[in-house]
Amino acid sequence: MTAALVEPADVDSELIGRCYTKARRTPLVVGSVPGGAGRSLRLPGGPYTLTQLTAIVATFVALILSRPLWGGHGLMEVIVLLGCPFGAAFLLRHLHIDGRNPAAAAASVAVMMTGPRWGLLHGRPFRPFRSVRGDTLITLAADGARADTAPAAVRPAPRPAPATPAPDAAAGVPVASGVQALLARRAASVRTQLEE
Structure with a gap:
């Protein structure tokens, strides 16, 4: 370069x-093979x-x-x-x-x-590192609940079976991933907009 x-x-x-x-x-x-007497083939x-x-x-x-x-x-x-x-x-x-x-x-x-x-x-x-799989618990507070009223010690929840998120996922039910948490928050905001 x-x-x-x-x-x-x-x-x-x-x-x-x-x-x-x-x-x-x-x-x-x-291109040629050297020969004798200065000549090449x-x-x-x-x-x-x-x-x-x-x-x-x-x-x-x-x-x-x-x-x-x-x-x-x-x-x-x-x-x-x-x-x-x-x-x-x-x-x-x-x-x-x-x-x-x-x-x-x-x-x-x-x-x-x-x-x-x-x-x-x-x-x-090179040996790639093996990823360590951990459990994550995400709890969404209900509409009227405050964040400081959450329990002090949170234990990991068992892994939920793969399923579609329920409509009441925003009401404090644990979700499996951050994407599901965002979807639940979006569903809750749409629900409140429809009620108004």
Whole structure:
């Protein structure tokens, strides 16, 4: 990421950051094989990335090892032995996963699968904290009651069964959550408006 120094007067202005990392990630390519006497052998169809060269060699070796299964067709063997590796290299040239070559994507997937479940934080496996579940009791005072007349010791109420709030929820009946308390207060204010 490229950063520019900001003058003190420009602190309130908008900051713009630009990233040129992708432009710097040009792949290492091989276009020729060095030979003797100062001459080098130019690879046909090249230059090739390291992923493409690996695919060419691996496909060629696999075809040679499996030749008893598919071989015995004369000139067709030569076409298969040359065509399949270069076909694989051509496919890998145009195949990009998330802007990366398939070998880098496969390495990323392997690292992700073998790494810790929640990732790393400061070089160590991250373990999220388990939430502690607590009981909360919310009591709404009746219309005429004052807040200072509430009992001094309040014991936690048992967890109510999930149900729709009753119309008399604003009359001092405990509610399960703050949302239900707001809904009960709203229902009570609407009820008083209708009575007036």
